[in-house]
Amino acid sequence: MTKLDSIVILTGAGLSAESGLATFRDADGIWAKYDYREVATPEGYARNPGRVHEFYNSRRRDILKATPNAAHMALARLEQQHQGHVLIVTQNIDHLHEAAGSRNLIHMHGELLKAKCSRCGTRCDYREDLSVATACAACGETGGMRPDVVWFGEMPYQMQRIHEALATADLFISIGTSGNVYPAAGFVASAIEAGAHTVELNLEPSEGASHFAEAVNGPATLVVPAFVERLLGTRHTA
Numbered sequence: 018m019t020k021l022d023s024i025v026i027l028t029g030a031g032l033s034a035e036s037g038l039a040t041f042r043d044a045d046g047i048w049a050k051y052d053y054r055e056v057a058t059p060e061g062y063a064r065n066p067g068r069v070h071e072f073y074n075s076r077r078r079d080i081l082k083a084t085p086n087a088a089h090m091a092l093a094r095l096e097q098q099h100q101g102h103v104l105i106v107t108q109n110i111d112h113l114h115e116a117a118g119s120r121n122l123i124h125m126h127g128e129l130l131k132a133k134c135s136r137c138g139t140r141c142d143y144r145e146d147l148s149v150a151t152a153c154a155a156c157g158e159t160g161g162m163r164p165d166v167v168w169f170g171e172m173p174y175q176m177q178r179i180h181e182a183l184a185t186a187d188l189f190i191s192i193g194t195s196g197n198v199y200p201a202a203g204f205v206a207s208a209i210e211a212g213a214h215t216v217e218l219n220l221e222p223s224e225g226a227s228h229f230a231e232a233v234n235g236p237a238t239l240v241v242p243a244f245v246e247r248l249l250g251t252r253h254t255a
């Protein structure tokens with residue numbers, strides 16, 4: 018493998034599946050149980066904020082019980098030991114990358130352990146249930162607090178920084194994502210344009226599998242540590 022200075026890693030729900038958190042499009046996934054238009058759009062929130070709070074309160078409780086798995090830990094090890102730049106761009110709204118020790122991280126779809134006030138725009142850490150009665154600590158208003166997550170139709174966070182990283186990537190790795198949702202599904206094309214080597218690590222080939230130069234299929238807790246060891250040239254004894 019050629020010299021790999023800059024590594025950009027895109028992660029999705031499949032990375033947290035073995036930590037017990039549901040994915041979206043697997044047979045028993047979240048979108049098999051909920052209509053995304055009701056719980057993950059600004060229109061759904063305007064129509065029935067209580068239903069949206071219920072949906073995210075239940076997921077927030079789940080992620081507070083979850084712990085990072087071997088794949089999260091391997092990616093943190095890569096960031097610590099790689100002689101170069103490692104950036105994780107995650108679509109996940111859980112905090113498992115941080116809990117594993119990753120620091121150079123962008124949550125492009127926001128974070129469920131944060132809340133945002135629609136009235137004054139203040140964002141804060143928030144680990145409790147949210148409701149329309151929750152008052153904003155900054156402006157004191159109620160009725161405007163929402164999970165700090167990016168809904169369908171809203172602009173993902175830090176897109177400029179993500180595109181700058183993709184434009185100078187030597188290696189782009191996509192892990193645990195179905196390649197269904199843009200702009201994340203288009204990142205592999207940007208990486209290819211930058212001349213990066215592209216690898217998909219996924220339980221099964223994703224929608225965008227054919228774009229990748231290399232693919233390893235299997236559960237993240239097996240394929241990610243193995244790939245990181247290959248990159249670091251080490252054999253990690255668990």
Ligand code: APR
Pocket residue numbers: 028029030031032034035040041042043046108109126192193194195196197198218219220221222223235236237238
């Ligand atoms: N190991 C590796 N990959 C897995 C595992 C596992 N244990 N389990 C599932 N996968 C794979 C599935 O095969 C699938 O390709 O992870 C992918 C999960 O795809 P989705 O459920 O579509 O999740 P994701 O790609 O993260 O969704 C993207 O869509 O609904 C929006 O905002 C939401 O961020 C989410 C975005």
